[in-house]
């Protein structure tokens with residue numbers, strides 16, 4: 265029987281990152297990744313297969329990363345873990361021994377209990393090359409498409425499927441507006457407007473239906489040998505990403521998450537969180553080096569040329585969790601002067617806790633540079649910076665790259681909140 269120091273089950277965002285991190289922290293250890301699929305899709309790129317990127321084969325995680333990091337690969341469907349003998353077994357009969365195991369089996373699409381959801385031409389978002397190719401072929405052939413779920417995934421699909429194609433698209437959302445799980449209403453409405461302008465419409469019949477209402481943790485393997493499952497059905501882990509078995513770690517969509525703010529269980533599943541957890545799990549295998557502080561939750565998307573993003577708590581979530589809040593808003597063109605080529609408006613909203621002045625969340629809409637600015641806001645949240653820290657931190661600016669230092673959105677939104685905090 266083959267034997268490895270470290271075995272990772274799962275080869276997507278979490279599994280690959282965990283493998284690379286364990287190699288970096290423990291270069292003397294042998295590392296094997298076992299994954300089901302021959303080719304791994306970039307999960308966040310899936311909607312773009314249907315418009316911008318055109319084909320699943322252009323949206324793959326390169327296996328060169330495995331070779332570069334001296335990680336071995338076994339393609340196989342793991343059907344069970346034997347914790348006594350420290351082995352895992354695949355469907356085709358391979359048995360491999362581990363010293364430390366990382367479970368990164370991700371998530372599978374959630375299917376609502378709607379009658380007809382098993383009918384032909386009703387699809388979910390499976391992270392599978394052949395399945396998505398068949399959905400792409402079906403869409404090419406269709407005149408009318410319904411997307412169930414107006415979250416990020418549904419809205420990105422709607423925007424992409426509309427590109428270069430004559431197809432009617434309807435998004436069906438049960439909340440009062442799309443994207444509500446991520447943003448406060450004002451930004452949701454602006455996002456909806458962009459899609460409506462791009463021709464996303466309401467219709468009553470369809471040739472193809474796509475269910476994009478989210479995912480549920482894939483925990484079958486963990487359950488196979490009694491690893492503890494948490495209350496929301498994901499693998500229970502401690503702050504070091506260790507499961508109830510100290511030699512088995514878990515990371516990514518399959519494992520339990522807690523909120524950075526409330527320390528309560530959270531159901532947010534994102535590739536950014538998965539990779540963060542994987543970096544912690546991989547580093548802690550033989551010695552505790554890193555701690556998980558909980559998920560901040562950074563959502564980012566783009567419809568056409570407009571970025572929409574959020575980090576931390578939205579206003580409604582902050583209020584729901586009992587925070588007294590103060591808001592600061594600032595908008596400016598992301599070049600200076602604003603007439604520079606490519607200059608576009610970017611509006612930033614920052615939410616601070618009243619009293620402490622600590623940043624709880626941020627949202628933005630506008631220029632694509634917002635995709636990086638939201639990460640900067642997340643770093644401020646992680647470091648529990650106050651409005652004063654954020655108004656006075658030293659930022660770099662350049663006419664082609666950013667707003668002017670006088671109009672820099674983060675500093676000015678923080679200054680505006682400080683006025684309120686002083687009252």
Ligand SMILES: Cc1cc2nc3c(=O)[nH]c(=O)nc-3n(C[C@H](O)[C@H](O)[C@H](O)COP(=O)(O)OP(=O)(O)OC[C@H]3O[C@@H](n4cnc5c(N)ncnc54)[C@H](O)[C@@H]3O)c2cc1C
Nearest residue numbers: 274275276277278300307308342370371516517534535536
């Ligand atoms: C359409 C779409 C768009 C998204 N966009 C974004 C985005 O823009 N930003 C963002 O942060 N997040 C986004 N997400 C969420 C993100 O994709 C997930 O959070 C991320 O894929 C989680 O990574 P993971 O490695 O934990 O799980 P997964 O990507 O689900 O991978 C699981 C891996 O485990 C393997 N596996 C499972 N069971 C077995 C088994 N029994 N044996 C062997 N291997 C097994 C699978 O084959 C796969 O390799 C999006 C998700 C979707 C579906």
